[in-house]
Amino acid sequence: MPEASVPDSFGITRDEVAHLANLARIDLDDAELDHLAPQLSVILESIASIQGVAGADVPPTSHALPLTNVFRDDVVVPGLTAEQALSGAPEQEQQRFSVPKILGEE
Amino acid sequence: MTDTLVSFEETLAKFDPALGLEVHVELNTATKMFCGCPTEFGAEPNTQVCPTCLGLPGAMPVVNRKGVESAIRIGLALHCQIAEWCRFARKNYFYPDMPKNFQTSQYDEPIAFDGYMDVELDGETFRVEIERAHMEEDTGKSLHVGGATGRIHGADYSLVDYNRAGIPLIEIVTKPIRGAGEKAPEIAKAYVAQLRDLIVALGVSDARMDQGSIRADVNLSLAPKGQGSTGVLGTRTETKNVNSLRSVERAVRYEMQRHAAILDGGGSILQETRHWHEDTGITTSGREKSDAEDYRYFPEPDLVPVAPSREWVEELRGTLPENPTQKRARLQADWGFSDLEMRDTVGAGALGLVEQTIAAGAAPQAARKWWLGELARRAKEADVELVEYGVTPAQVAAVQTLVDAGSLNDKLARQVFDGLVAGEGTPEEIVAARGLAIVSDDGALSAAVDNAIAANADVADKIRDGKVAAAGALIGAVMKEMRGQADAGRVRELILEKLGQG
Numbered sequence: 340m341p342e343a344s345v346p347d348s349f350g351i352t353r354d355e356v357a358h359l360a361n362l363a364r365i366d367l368d369d370a371e372l373d374h375l376a377p378q379l380s381v382i383l384e385s386i387a388s389i390q391g392v393a394g395a396d397v398p399p400t401s402h403a404l405p406l407t408n409v410f411r412d413d414v415v416v417p418g419l420t421a422e423q424a425l426s427g428a429p430e431q432e433q434q435r436f437s438v439p440k441i442l443g444e445e
Numbered sequence: 446m447t448d449t450l451v452s453f454e455e456t457l458a459k460f461d462p463a464l465g466l467e468v469h470v471e472l473n474t475a476t477k478m479f480c481g482c483p484t485e486f487g488a489e490p491n492t493q494v495c496p497t498c499l500g501l502p503g504a505m506p507v508v509n510r511k512g513v514e515s516a517i518r519i520g521l522a523l524h525c526q527i528a529e530w531c532r533f534a535r536k537n538y539f540y541p542d543m544p545k546n547f548q549t550s551q552y553d554e555p556i557a558f559d560g561y562m563d564v565e566l567d568g569e570t571f572r573v574e575i576e577r578a579h580m581e582e583d584t585g586k587s588l589h590v591g592g593a594t595g596r597i598h599g600a601d602y603s604l605v606d607y608n609r610a611g612i613p614l615i616e617i618v619t620k621p622i623r624g625a626g627e628k629a630p631e632i633a634k635a636y637v638a639q640l641r642d643l644i645v646a647l648g649v650s651d652a653r654m655d656q657g658s659i660r661a662d663v664n665l666s667l668a669p670k671g672q673g674s675t676g677v678l679g680t681r682t683e684t685k686n687v688n689s690l691r692s693v694e695r696a697v698r699y700e701m702q703r704h705a706a707i708l709d710g711g712g713s714i715l716q717e718t719r720h721w722h723e724d725t726g727i728t729t730s731g732r733e734k735s736d737a738e739d740y741r742y743f744p745e746p747d748l749v750p751v752a753p754s755r756e757w758v759e760e761l762r763g764t765l766p767e768n769p770t771q772k773r774a775r776l777q778a779d780w781g782f783s784d785l786e787m788r789d790t791v792g793a794g795a796l797g798l799v800e801q802t803i804a805a806g807a808a809p810q811a812a813r814k815w816w817l818g819e820l821a822r823r824a825k826e827a828d829v830e831l832v833e834y835g836v837t838p839a840q841v842a843a844v845q846t847l848v849d850a851g852s853l854n855d856k857l858a859r860q861v862f863d864g865l866v867a868g869e870g871t872p873e874e875i876v877a878a879r880g881l882a883i884v885s886d887d888g889a890l891s892a893a894v895d896n897a898i899a900a901n902a903d904v905a906d907k908i909r910d911g912k913v914a915a916a917g918a919l920i921g922a923v924m925k926e927m928r929g930q931a932d933a934g935r936v937r938e939l940i941l942e943k944l945g946q947g
Contacts, residue, residue: 362739364539401532401744407752410510413474416481418495424607425491434490435588435604438541441597 350383351376448727449706453627453698456705458670462629463678464622464697465664466573468640470615470650471583471657472515478582478613479506479549479748486656490606498611500545506747508533512613513556513751515649516580517761519615520557522643523575528556530752533580533745541605542584550616552742555579556751562643563770566628566635568788573636574620585610615649623674629701634694637661639769641690642797646766654689655833661687663721665700667708679704680714684728687721690794690830696721699728776800780809793821794831798838805842811849815841819859823866835866843872856929857881885932887939890923893931894939897922908944916940 353376360367367375421434430437477484480497496504520527534552560575586609591601617640625632641659644652651658666679682704687696704714718731767775773796777787780803790796795816802812816831820841824834844861847853853861853876864875876882884890897919898905907915916937923936 358739359741362537362741402746402749404749406749407530409507409749410513411481411507413476413509413511414481415476415483416495418480418482418493419499421489421491421494424494424499432590432604433588435606436491436541438587438603438605440600441541441587441589441603 350380350387448703449710450699450702451705451709453702456667456701457627459709460667460679460701460705461623461670461672461676462625462697462701463666463668463681464619464625464629464633465681466619466622466633466636466693467662467664467683468617468637469583469660469662470519470617470644470652471659472512472613472615473648473650473658474509474511474515474613476509477611478509478512478580479611480504482611484612486651486658488608491608493608494610498544499607500543506549506745508748508751509613512580513753514761515613515647516556516578516615517753517758518647518765519617519644519649520560520578521758521762522647522765523557523560523562523578523617525557525560525575525578527753527758528554528558528751529755530554530750531556532750533748534742535745536581537741540584541603542587542610544585544607544610548581548584549745549748550581550742551579556753562636562639564632564636564639565770565791566631567792571625571628571632571635573622573632576618576620578615578617581614581616583609583612583614621678630694630697633663633697634690637693638690638794643769645797646769654830657688661693663687663693663696663700665697665704666714667701667704679708680716682714682717682719682728684719684721685731688723689833691828692721692723695726696728699726703728780813782809782813786813789817793817795821798832798841801838802841802845805839807842807845808849811845812838812841815845819862823862836862840865840872847872847876851885851932852876852882854883854929854933857883881930883932884927884930885935887935890927890931890936890939893923893926894919894936894943896926898940898943905944908940908946911946913941913946 353372356376356379357367357372360372425431425434425436428436472478474484476482477498480495482493482495482498485493497506517527531551531554533549534554535547536550536552537547539546555577557578558576560578562573562575564571564573585605585607587597588604588606589597589600590604592599597603619636622629622632622636637659641652641654644650644659653659663684664681665684666681668676668679682700684696684700687693700719707714715730719728720731721728766772773787773791776782776796777784780799782790790799790813793816795813798816799809799812802816803809807815820834820836821831824831827834844853844858847861848855848858857876860879860881861872861875864870864879865872869875869878901919901922904915904918908919919940920933920936923940924931924933
C-alpha cells in the first residue's frame with residue numbers, strides 16, 4: 340500500500356484508488372483516476388458522518404436483518420446438468436470450462 | 446534451476462527452525478457448504494454444480510448445518526474455544542478455479558480458536574498450539590493443457606471442473622512451533638498424521654491425503670541459534686499442497702536446508718509461496734505478484750452470522766471420541782501389547798489399521814504381525830505410507846480368517862496380498878482364482894508323500910529307525926511337489942504313519 344501520497348480530502352488517495360482498481364482488474368486511466376478519487380472520498384465522508392450519528396450504544400452491524408444460524412440440512416438437491424452448466428461458457432472442452440493461460444505473463 | 450542446500454547437521458548447528466502448519470480438511474458431508482450439490486469424489490466433470498457454486502448472478506448461499514457441526518467438533522477435539530458469534534467473509538481474488546471471484550471463508554472471526562494438540566513422537570509428547578480452525582469452501586480443479594509437463598507453467602490453456610468448488614473445508618492453523626530443533630521435520634509429519642487420525646476418529650472426513658481430502662501447507666523460517674523461544678522469528682516461506690505424510694517431513698527438511706544456505710551466504714529469505722514437487726523432492730518459487738496477498742476481506746452479506754448456542758456446543762462435545770492418549774492406554778491393555786510393540790505400532794502409522802483389523806475379527810497379534818511385517822515391508826518398497834498402500838483392515842482380517850481356518854499358510858497369504866493390491870477381488874475370490882488353497886485332502890497328499898518316500902529312501906530308512914526329526918526333509922519334498930499348498934501338519938502325520946512311527 341503506497342504511503343507517500345496525501346489524502347485528497349477525507350478518505351482515499353488517488354494512489355489507493357489506483358491500487359484498488361488494479362486489484363479489481365478495472366483499467367482506469369489517469370483522467371479517470373483524477374475524476375473518481377475525489378468522488379469516492381465524498382462517499383467515504385458521507386459514510387463517516389453517518390457513523391458519527393451512531394452512539395456507543397449502537398453496535399456495528401454487517402447485516403440488515405437481526406438473524407443468526409440460518410442453516411439447511413445436509414440433503415442433496417438436484418442442480419444443473421453439465422450441458423446446462425456449460426451452456427454459457429465461451430469455450431469448453433472435455434466437459435470442462437476452457438480458460439486462457441493462467442500463468443506465464445512473467 | 447536447483448537451489449543450493451547446506452547439510453541438515455550444519456543447518457541445525459547454526460539455526461533454530463520455526464514451523465507453522467496449515468491443514469485443510471475436506472469434510473465428508475453429503476452436500477456442499479453453501480448449496481445442495483453432491484460431493485462424491487470422481488464424478489464426471491461439472492455434473493455436481495448449480496447456480497450457487499458456479500457463482501451465477503442472483504444465486505444465494507445457505508449454510509450446511511452439518512458443516513458447522515463438523516467444524517465445531519474438530520475445534521472441540523483440538524481443545525479450542527468455540528466462538529459465540531462469528532461471520533463468514535469474502536476473500537476476493539481472481540482465479541479461474543473460483544467462479545465467484547471470491548472464496549467464502551472466515552477472516553478475523555474463526556469458529557474455533559486457541560487450542561492445542563499433544564503430538565507423540567518416539568515416546569515423548571510435544572505440544573502443538575492451535576491458532577484457529579475456520580470454515581471455508583474448496584475450489585474447482587484445473588487441468589493444464591499444453592506444455593511439457595501438465596503443470597501450470599508453460600500450459601497453453603486450462604480446463605476447469607467445478608464439482609469440487611464449494612465442498613466444505615476446515616482450515617486448521619497452528620501457532621509457530623518452536624524449539625523442535627532436529628525433530629522439526631518429524632514433528633511436522635507426526636502432527637499431520639495425528640491430526641488425520643483425529644479426523645478419522647471424528648468421522649468428519651475421508652481423510653485421504655492421496656485424494657486431496659487432507660492437504661498441508663508448510664510454513665518454515667529459521668532464526669539464528671540460541672535466541673530461545675521468544676526471539677524474533679525469521680522470514681518465512683509457505684510451501685503449498687504437500688500431499689503425503691512423507692512429503693511433509695521432506696518439505697520441512699528441504700526448506701530448512703535451503704534457507705540455511707541463503708542465510709549462510711549473507712542473503713535474505715524472500716517471503717513467498719513455494720511449490721512442492723513430489724517427484725524431485727524440491728520446492729520452487731510460486732512467483733506470486735506483490736499484491737496477491739491483498740484479498741480485501743469483508744463480511745459476506747449473503748450469509749447471516751453463526752452463533753452456536755452453548756447448549757449445542759456441549760451436545761457436540763458429548764459426541765467426541767475418546768482422547769488419543771487414553772485410547773492408546775486402553776487399546777494396549779485390551780490387546781496385551783508390550784510397550785515396545787505399542788510404540789512400534791504407533792510409529793509405523795498402524796494404530797488405526799490394527800484397531801480396525803481387530804474390530805473386523807482378527808486376533809491382536811495376528812493383526813500386528815501383518816501390518817508391521819509383510820505390509821510395512823511392502824509399503825516401504827512401494828515408497829508409500831502404510832495407510833495408503835492399498836490393502837484395507839477388512840481384507841487383512843479376511844486373510845487371517847483363512848489362515849486360522851487352515852485354508853492358507855503365511856506364505857500363500859502373501860500371494861493373496863499380491864492379488865489384493867492388483868485388485869483381483871476379495872481374499873476368497875483370489876484364493877479360488879489363483880488356486881492357492883492348502884490341500885489337506887488325504888488322497889492328493891498321500892500320493893505326494895509316497896513319491897517323496899520313494900525318492901528319498903535313505904531318509905525314509907532313518908525315520909523307520911526312529912529318527913523322527915528327519916521327517917522335515919520329506920515334508921519339504923512334499924511341499925515342493927505341492928507348490929507350497931500342502932497342509933504341513935497333515936503331511937507330517939501321513940509320513941510318520943506310513944513309516945511306522947504314527
